[in-house]
Amino acid sequence: MNDLMRLVASSRPARLDDDTHPGPGPIMAHPRPAAAARPRMRRRLVLAGALPAVALAVAAAVLIAIGAQHTGAPVATPFVTGSAAPAKPTTARAVLLVAAEQSAHATGSGRYWRTTAEQGERLEVGPASHPYAILRRVSEERWLPTGGDAAGVIAVRMLGARPIGLADEAAWKADGSPRQWRQRDVVITMAGGPRGVKKAPAAAAELWLAGAPVTMKQLAALPTDPAALRRWLLARLDTAAEGPADYLLFVAGEALLTELPVSPAVRSATYRMLADLPEVRLLGAARDQLGRAGTAVGYLRNGSEARLIVDPADGRTLAQESWHGDTLLSYRAYESAGYTNEEPPLR
């Protein structure tokens, strides 16, 4: 520490110290996932608001948990769902290798990299004695500048929320059929809302890969050989702090396949890298939450499964989903991704 840093250290405000000293009891009153996995209704889902934080801490390329929206504006590369899929692959490896062959993602360039997606999250609400689950959906459109000093823009529209299954619906009715729910400081409404647009602060406009911010330049220089890509990612990951390497590679791979502007060659290498992860398993034909057909592969960890739904016909990743047993916890369904020279929406 030099003198300046010492000066800062000695100027530390007393306000940084908490005078109340609350104990850990209230936090430990929440069930831990291992203990809570048995009953069908898991109170831990009440904490869903904290889940994205974990995802970020782990490695994903997630930005702020706000979404965007389909504006009706022209979309660079619409994700059309699979037409004639070739011969049915029988292993996750085969699916991913087929996807690698077909992988053709938006190429080219533009002032912005734009993605549109719908995300959904399962939340537990209602009285403690009779909780029930709702699905909250958000539509999200992100404009990330590819260079220079333009600000990123994130447009979000709340698509509303609904009880998920019949039992949830019954419990909701017993709860008085509320049209909105409160989760800590957030009010979730059954009806959707208007679109909100905001300039992404610098930190939120950062792209993330393998636990760290990544620049467009770095993405452009990513290895196109699967083994080299794997080494590149592993070199960034702090596996001691964040979990087993293969799982983190899977998460990083999801980011490369869904949100990040990378070349078809890198996407292809990503699929090949994922194909070589022994833990990835084939789940078979699946539809994403937008009803698009694809093939699902999954990575099971700590009782929760991260799934990718891939369209083998064109190698696109349609959606990411997070499951616990047969319960869908959250999803992101990607609608379009591509470069554009258009101007982002202002409001």
Place this chain on the structure above:
Amino acid sequence: MTDPEPERRFTAIYDEHRPQVYAYAVSRAGRQLADDIVGDTFLVAWRRLDVVPPRPLPWLLGVARNVIRERYRDEARQASLAVELRAWVTEAGADPADGVAERVAVLAALGALTEVDRELITLVAWQGLTPRLAARVVGCSVATYFVRLHRARKRLRDALDARLVEITLPLQERTR
């Protein structure tokens, strides 16, 4: 069949590191939001106890950072933070200790920095992290952290020089 082990480990982590997580939350989002941020952060730690590393502080601050980033609307946090930064300066000014002018100037200059710069500096100066651990919190390489910290320090130095001139000039005039 309750297993006391997770409770014991969590309590130890909580007791040791809560003050630091709280301090970080205050410096990033102000006292108004700090309790909630700390609560959310330790909730993640409790639920994910199996992945909390043996030296948990950088991990905890990284989680707090993400909680701040995604749970709080930017406007709400900026408002709370603005109140906080002003309070640092006024409370330092009310302190009868020696070197008040200098502390006021340092805190005012810190307040004038960008959030990114302020975080880079305070993680080291106030949280006592080595640049290696601080780099882990903000998710960059150590080399990058050094470069960013160097630039941030330079901007702080510039801001401070400007402030000290402002503050010391009237004093000199008085003694004249």
